[in-house]
Amino acid sequence: MRVLGVDPGLTRCGVGVVEGVAGRPLTMVGAGVVRTPTDADLSLRLLAVEQGVEQWLDEHRPEFVAVERVFSQHNVRTVMGTAQASAVAMLCAARRGIPVALHTPSEVKAAVTGSGRADKAQVGAMVTRLLRLAAPPRPADAADALALAICHIWRAPAQSRLQRAVALHTPAPHPPKGRTP
Numbered sequence: 001m002r003v004l005g006v007d008p009g010l011t012r013c014g015v016g017v018v019e020g021v022a023g024r025p026l027t028m029v030g031a032g033v034v035r036t037p038t039d040a041d042l043s044l045r046l047l048a049v050e051q052g053v054e055q056w057l058d059e060h061r062p063e064f065v066a067v068e069r070v071f072s073q074h075n076v077r078t079v080m081g082t083a084q085a086s087a088v089a090m091l092c093a094a095r096r097g098i099p100v101a102l103h104t105p106s107e108v109k110a111a112v113t114g115s116g117r118a119d120k121a122q123v124g125a126m127v128t129r130l131l132r133l134a135a136p137p138r139p140a141d142a143a144d145a146l147a148l149a150i151c152h153i154w155r156a157p158a159q160s161r162l163q164r165a166v167a168l169h170t171p172a173p174h175p176p177k178g179r180t181p
Contacts, residue, residue, distance in 0.1 A: 001019070001020065001021055001063055001064065001153055001156070002017060002018075002019045002029065002060065002061065002062045002063050002064075003017065003018055003019075003062055003063070003064045003065070003066055003148075003149040003152045003153055004016070004017050004056060004057065004060060004062035004064070004065045004066070004093075004149065005017070005018065005065075005066045005067075005144075005145040005146055005147065005148030005149030005150075005151075005152070006053065006065060006066070006067045006068070006086070006089040006145055006148065007068050007141045007142075007144035007145040007148060008067060008068060008070070008082050008083075008085035008086035008088075008089060009081065009082055009085055009141060010036055010042075010045050010046075010049070010081035010082070010084065010085050011035065011036060011038055011081075012033045012034075012035055012139060012141045013033060013034040013035075013036075013049050013052065013053070013085050013089070013141070014031075014032075014033050014139075014140075014141030014142045014143075014144050014145035015030075015031070015032055015033065015034060015052070015053065015056050015142070015145050016028065016030065016031040016032075016137070016142055016143075016145035016146035016147075016148070016149055017029035017030045017031070017056070017060045017062060017149065018131070018146055018149035018150055018153060020153055021153065022153060022154050022156075025132070026130060026131055026150060026153060027131065028131040028133065028137075028146060029060055030056075030059075030060060031137045031142040031143070031145065031146050032142055033139060033141050033142055034048065034049055034052030034053065034056075035048075036048045036049060042084075046084055046085070046088055049085050049088045049089070050088050050091075050092060053088065053089050053092045054092055057092060057093070057096060057098070062098060063098070063099075064098065064099050064100075064101060064152060064156070065089065065090070065092075065093035065098050065099070065100045065101070066100075066101045066102075066103055066148040066149055066151065066152035067086050067089050067090060067100060067101070067102055067103075067148070068086070068102075068103060068104075068105060068108065068144070068148055069086075069102040069103060069104045069105075070082050070083045070086050071104060071105065101152050101156070103148055103151050103152065103155070107151060107155070108123075108144075108147050108148055108151040109122075109123060109147075111147075111150065111151040111154055111155060112126045112127060112130065112147045112150055112151060113126045120140045120143075120144070123140075123143060123144065123147050124136035124137070124140060124143040126147075127143045127146045127147050127150065128143075130150060131146065131150075
């Protein structure tokens with residue numbers, strides 16, 4: 001399984017590609033950031049994020065895209081930019097028919113470090129260890145994107161089994177009374 005992880009942001013949008021399957025050693029295929037100038041018009045910044053994500057999709061051909069789920073922050077301006085960059089990444093994947101999964105920061109931290117309250121340094125250290133890298137990926141946004149991809153690879157099989165089980169045990173909806181299908 002090849003997964004593109006996206007740590008959304010307007011100034012630095014982290015991207016990282018990991019390949020492997022749960023229970024086996026994983027391999028980093030690539031990691032980096034898509035940068036946009038802070039003084040550029042918002043529409044041009046979003047276009048730059050789109051072009052950067054498209055380039056990563058073209059180059060690495062992932063089977064899945066894992067995006068950090070935007071959560072509430074005190075700084076509304078920051079959360080808006082993060083949400084907009086997240087939407088761009090999801091749109092790029094959807095345009096190509098690539099499934100998108102959203103993972104919260106605490107899910108990713110728990111999957112990679114064992115603690116949903118881990119700090120960036122702990123996440124970077126575990127990403128380095130899990131991918132057998134010589135040094136932590138820089139900047140931290142790239143390491144976070146790799147952590148998202150790792151989280152998805154590890155969680156996807158269980159989530160898939162859970163979805164199938166729910167589908168098997170969920171009754172089919174009945175048409176409203178008085179109407180025939």
